[in-house]
Amino acid sequence: MADSEALPSLAGDPVAVEALLRAVFGVVVDEAIQKGTSVSQKVCEWKEPEELKQLLDLELRSQGESQKQILERCRAVIRYSVKTGHPRFFNQLFSGLDPHALAGRIITESLNTSQYTYEIAPVFVLMEEEVLRKLRALVGWSSGGGIFCPGGSISNMYAVNLARYQRYPDCKQRGLRTLPPLALFTSKECHYSIQKGAAFLGLGTDSVRVVKADERGKMVPEDLERQIGMAEAEGAVPFLVSATSGTTVLGAFDPLEAIADVCQRHGLWLHVDAAWGGSVLLSQTHRHLLDGIQRADSVAWNPHKLLAAGLQCSALLLQDTSNLLKRCHGSQASYLFQQDKFYDVALDTGDKVVQCGRRVDCLKLWLMWKAQGDQGLERRIDQAFVLARYLVEEMKKREGFELVMEPEFVNVCFWFVPPSLRGKQESPDYHERLSKVAPVLKERMVKEGSMMIGYQPHGTRGNFFRVVVANSALTCADMDFLLNELERLGQDL
């Protein structure tokens, strides 16, 4: 075999390859893109797990399947998947479908390369540098470093690892055992990745000192100061503060100037987890929410969230110009980062990261940005704020909606108070009963497929809804629909 011919697979038949891909792309356009973003269609088609398993016939078998069967499978996968690009998908910190970003993603997949060397990713090595430069400029830095990471959690971990390496370069080789106990600080509203990261990096979750947040969810700088003193008194060495710009549930922005003052006084690395809120830097109207971010040592910013670049697109930005990433993460693998290459090997980014192969995450953002310009992206951000405000004002006009607080971002948190509970705020089981409303409504909306909104308990508060106004295709009509639909779904409760 194999004497002179490739296997009789599609790979050897350009016509069949093209036919397959055009057919699949047709299904994608019709089902995922057109229907998937149309308000006349469902946002999801709920099936119980056991039924869905049957419908999908997931088992991988010895024999391959025909082209026709494969196309049917593509249709089924799309049909039963949640349409996160749909205007009624309010469930997560991402929503919507940007066609240019999607175009960038399709090109990325067709080129299927790894971002580690200029040799095999010349376009993307240069492009990543330029996109990072642009993001840094929005933070307020004219120089610095950075890298795209597989999600905000890992961006946050990188920041913690860089901060400890900067203070104790020895730990790369010798580990944490020889160091004093370290302490890092973040508010109780921070993303859970800070805790996960502390465990993963060997620091342990005990090293995370939880700073108080005020009633709006913002870190209290005075308590940060107090916690630092306490940690020192216990013999720990504070090394990093992780502030949050745009908390997950409430959408709160920590007061960065005041926190930066504390960090400066104590010589601590300031990391800003702006995974969610970073995109607000594009808005002249709202960027004041992140005032002080230019004083950070590192910033995590996920354009896959509010900018809808597509999962994953998470930048870690650094003020550092001393090649800290490479010193902290490098291992100089000789088979990949040869020093006798015929081009400047400083272009090879692979030793800046703890991954080896690394996806290209810059093209989708770059292409969308080229198409929209700063101005187009700014309009999107501003519109999201306008629509969130519209939603809040409409809620105030209706009986059944109780805001958790006035939002300062595009997370709108509220209770839907069903008819049977209205006016019963004083009854002893009010909060318990109210807490049970959101799960019921969630089940109903998902099973009808009319919309998806997340809910959660939060501190002492029982379950409330969090609507995320992120989809750039949203209109006031969608906000009205959301309110009407909650009233309809909850009218018998």
Next chain:
Amino acid sequence: MADSEALPSLAGDPVAVEALLRAVFGVVVDEAIQKGTSVSQKVCEWKEPEELKQLLDLELRSQGESQKQILERCRAVIRYSVKTGHPRFFNQLFSGLDPHALAGRIITESLNTSQYTYEIAPVFVLMEEEVLRKLRALVGWSSGGGIFCPGGSISNMYAVNLARYQRYPDCKQRGLRTLPPLALFTSKECHYSIQKGAAFLGLGTDSVRVVKADERGKMVPEDLERQIGMAEAEGAVPFLVSATSGTTVLGAFDPLEAIADVCQRHGLWLHVDAAWGGSVLLSQTHRHLLDGIQRADSVAWNPHKLLAAGLQCSALLLQDTSNLLKRCHGSQASYLFQQDKFYDVALDTGDKVVQCGRRVDCLKLWLMWKAQGDQGLERRIDQAFVLARYLVEEMKKREGFELVMEPEFVNVCFWFVPPSLRGKQESPDYHERLSKVAPVLKERMVKEGSMMIGYQPHGTRGNFFRVVVANSALTCADMDFLLNELERLGQDL
């Protein structure tokens, strides 16, 4: 503004969205897929970084661009990118373009969801489970756990983190400071991610004890035994051995049975980094290379390499059935993993990982597998071995090729000995001069765009080429081309 209309972007205009995407897809099919896999076209079009920057006009500006400009940009991105699907791309441990996997990737991108909950990824939560089950079955396990990670390096880190957590569950909370010094063992031929991971996880690179490899690159079990004794004598606690199935440069397979015996004797976690070699498990003819893998505690396997599923597709497989992943990595974020959901929340995979959002990496593999069946994939693996063997035998017939060793896998390592060095093996500067040949030839092939082959120094050996025979579209004619082309490029040296 925004009173009742969406922004005047494409998002509000389904016809324009469809037109854009169809136009981009046309470019992708013509330029990236057809030309990108045709031997009549170049595998790369080399440009110096400064010139490429000019050609790409990377700067992101205030104003957006027209559709026509965007299409030109898409063409330029593809034109100057390396064609990793091209049959003459031998440079990396991945090559080729599987149309079904690409179809799966395009669907994945169009659905743009995160793998963390059944709620927003019902199809993919079930599909990931099934794909992992299939991979585990090939390892030889009828039960167990696992997860897709962003690349093999992170899969390896997960294994190390799980092993230390299993031994010292306290370290999640209390960190490494309270533990004795830990030691893990891997051969000098291991992937560099083991070192990087040890640093990142806070263990430090000193915790990695480097075990000898034999002349074929295989770990020497007797030296492993010796190193364990030495570590213990120094007061360290051995906890993990990372064996490699398919080393990066030589393609060597560590003797797993003998290593498993050592691990069993000492009660150590056996991790097998089969990122590269794991796919050989599909071949009845060659899977003996991994004999003993069923005795591992964890296996890392990257179907984005030899199976060409597309970057990234890396599975961490576990023999564990005690929900170790969730116990080790979980943080029970109440906003995402609500316990009062209307479905079985055990389906939510998000707390198994240290990421929050996580890409869908299963569909591309699943769809390709459905189309090919075990049988089709097995044929691919077998053909790669056959072609690697063909290449080796052809080399032996030619004067200018000196094998580093007989390969046991599809990495073919050799020196090209140019005319001026033939018969000069005894001259004192032979090795120094030979070492300079590969970089020169590499520059020439890349600048001509005729093919791409990686080279590296290795131990005491000077630069040699490593041809990776992974692309399923390869034929003997491509192997002949490779040899002829090296002779042509090196005839004046």
